[in-house]
Amino acid sequence: MLDMRRRIQYPGTSRASRDRCRTGPNTARRPRIRPRSAVSAGSGGGLTPFDGAGSNGAATARRSRRAARSHPTSVRTYDAAGSGVPPAPARRSTTLRYRNSSGPVRRTPIGRVLYALAAVAVLACGCSGSTSGSDTGAVRLGYQTNVWGMPVYTAVQNGCFQQENLQLQEIQVDSGNRVRDLMVAEQADVGTFAGPTLNTGADKSDIVAVGMVGTVAGTTAIVAGEDSAVQGLPDLRGKKIAIQAGSSIGDVAVGQILPSIGLQQGDYELVNIPVNNMVSALTQGQVDAMVNVEPYNAVAVSQGIGRRIADFTDYDPLPVFIGMRQEFIDDHRAEAVQIVRALLTNAREWRADPDAAYATITQYYSSIGFDVPPEVIKDAASRMNVQVEYFDGVQEYMQGLAERQVELGQISDVPDWSTTLNTELLREATDTTTEAAGCR
DSSP states (O other), X not given: OOOOOEEOOBOSOOHHHHHHHTTOGGGSOOOOOOOOOOOOOEEOOOOXXXXXXXXXXXXXXXXXXXXXXXXXXXXXXXXXXXXXOOOOOOOOOTTOOEEEOOXXXXXXXXXXXXXXXXXXXXXXXXXXXXXXXXXXXXXXXXXXXXXXXXXXXXXXXXTHHHHTTOOEEEEEESSHHHHHHHHHTTSOSEEEEEHHHHHHHHHHSSEEEEEEEEEOGGGEEEEEETXXXXXXXXXXXXXXXXXXXXXXXXXXIIIIIHHHTTOOXXXXXXXXXXXXXXXXXXXXXXOSEEEEETTHHHHHHHTTSEEEEEESTTTOOOEEEEEEEHHHHHHOHHHHHHHHHHHHHHHHHHHHXXXXXXXXXXXXXXXXXXXXXXXXXXXXXXXXXXXXXXXXXXXXXXXXXXXXXXXXXXXXXXXOHHHHBXXXXXXXXXXXXXXXXXXX
């Protein structure tokens, strides 16, 4: 198993690298993908505040430079050669009205757990130009540090990418919309995110899906404070609900779940809080409920902070897709197939021995100070159905999502599914994968 625990923390970008920001990302030479040489990985940690706003151009570059000076970069590379990568600002849904949470979140009696929750959300910050990490020829792979990204993390830990002779630069973030924005900014080649985020990525850029990480409806829930008066969904009328702006799960909650019991916007107050800070906000009574993902929900329940009042299982399958930039596929098709094949092999091993996967995930969260019992992590991860193959009816599902997003002004048009839901790489990867192949 690869040792990914050594932390690499880089300071802010130099004056020279900041000057490169002004030249724009397209002036740099595209890296050539080279076979892996030495394999020794590390991780870095950092936290960037999220304001829920979206903008472009000079303002983005200024924010990236400020963040780079204030926060270390969280890029993990097999050869430890990575450097800063900026997150483009998350796009805020035009249909949701938020009140930003004010002030820092205080430590609580369960401070170790909550501090670890914040530490999980490591963001990649730096210059908006090319990075020295990509200059090494590594595939830039972005994924969430919540359980949605854990199939990718376990694939790395189990050596599935190493087996394919791939060199990776891992970029860990707290949500799929951040992964998408990195890809739109050409700062990541491959990433994971849910359906609405895929549609906005396809609308903004050349992002396409090449398969799935799995379906994650069971990992997403509306959790009410344990001491609140909220016993069910109807009790959310007039209450404060924590939702991360621009998130797919927020769109589902506001667009499907709450209207299903007669609650419309204006019947409750949305408070924009990053997912990693929601448990603390719930503890302090800043909000009455949160729309969140695992492992945050399991932690809240196990610590007696909250209780699940509804998960997404009856409302939306919530597929999480493997996305790639079409330019990356065109330039590096063989590597693109290898990535899908590595994830196929890992998914098969996850299903055959889920306890081994849960142990790897528990080890990761423990390594960053996530001090909860292994059964809590198992409960969180077991709620996800890990599969790379598209489920039957995925195009119809995505069509419905896209039509609603067009109506709400979130995207300009329905994507062309013949290209946006790429099936060729999955077919090639499946045809060259054998049952005997394994990562461990």
